[in-house]
Amino acid sequence: MTMTLLFWILLISAIMSISTSSFFSLWICLEINMMVFIPMMNSKNMMASNSMLYYFISQSLASTIFIFSIMLNLTFPMMFPLNLLLLSSSILIKLGAAPFHIWFPEVMEGLKMEMVLILMTIQKIIPLYILSFMNNFIMILSAIFSAMIGGFGGWSQNSIRKILAFSSITHIAWLISLIISSNNWWYLYLSIYSLIVISLLFFFSKNKMSLINQISISTSPFLQILFILTILSLGGLPPFVGFFLKILSIKLILYSTPMLLLFLIPSSLLNLFFYIRLMYPFLMKMLSKNYIFLNLKKISIIGPLHLTLLLTLIPML
Known part of the structure; x- marks a missing residue:
């Protein structure tokens, strides 16, 4: 009951934030969002406690810089470039964007899959909305660093959360690149990305997987196929919805900051490498056995996976 209440407060604070343009109101929503999420992270293991502490420190630092930059701008308006730099940095810290990303993988590692889902989706809404009011050089640098670190960082990881x-x-x-393009396309990108992530995390949570070597080939064949299709969609391969999302994003970014595509596209290709690592056990099993005939009567699937499959067909209709 308590978790349900906290979740609704979290969701309402995120929705309220996109209905205001006052930075003070946005700051209030940010703080409510943070203070509600911290007790939701609580769990009966040491890693969860460490994640809570790490999250609290990083978010508190970002909030301090955020309110300090606003006060500094009110007191010394002639220092606007510096204030904007501080403001952007504070939001990038909250978002977990590079080069302020150090806390993000460590916090993710200690969370339950449900909290991982919230951190990867709902917790991004307010920071991204605030960034949509800005457009400066540090955002371009952050997009470049995030593409590079996101592409190479997952290569040596065995933890699914990392x-x-x-x-x-x-x-x-x-997402930052789409915001720089002065376009509201990031709303749709985040929405579809969230649906894909929901499907993936449902699979990992249902099968209690935390490491790559725990990916079970005993999972039902239909779930395995759905998992592979979802991963391919996340990787942006055709004919899935992730591919059409990437193509439209490339088109929009090409008109404003084409230089960013030199980093974004290779980074997405690098991501495919560790996506394939996640699929590898299932792919090997499918190559070694005949998976054409599936006993669908014994299979039970939850809505998000159905929804992801339907979304993959929408661009083809």
């Missing part, structure tokens, strides 16, 4: 964290950093680079 792989998802670096994947998320890459998608943050795409």
Whole structure:
């Protein structure tokens, strides 16, 4: 009951934030969002406690810089470039974008899959909305760094949570690039990305997987196929919705800051490498056995996975 109440407060604070343009109101929503999420992270293990502490310190630092930059701007308006730099940096810290990303994978590692989902989706809404009011050089640098670190950071990881964290950093680079393009396309990008992530995390949570070597080939064949299709969509391969999302994003970014595509596209290709690592056990099993005939009567699937499959077909209709 308590978790449900906290979740609704979290969601309402995120929705309220996109209905205001006052930086003070946005700051209030940010703080409510942070203070509600921290008790939701609580769990009966040491890693969760460490994640809570790490999250609190990083978010408190970002909030301090945020309110300090606003006060500094009110007191010394002639220092606007510096104030904007501080303001942007504080939001990038909250977002977990590079080069302020250090806390993000570490916090993700200690969370339950449900909290990982919230951190990768709902917790991005307010920072991205605030960034949509800005357009400065540090955002371009952050998009470049996020693309590079997100692409290379997941290569040597065995933890599923850390792989998802670096994947998320890459998608943050795409979202920031769309914001720089002075376009509201990032709303749709985040929405579809969230649906894909829901499907993936449902699979990992249902099968209690935390490491790559725990990916079970005993999972039902239909779930395995859905998992592979979802991963391919997240990787942006045709004919899935992730591919059409990337193509339209590339088109928009090409008109404003084409230089960013030199980092975004290779980064997405690098991400495919560790996505394939996640699929590898299932792919090997499918190559070794006949998976054409599936006993669908014994299979139970939850809505998000159905929804992801339907979304993959929308651009083809």
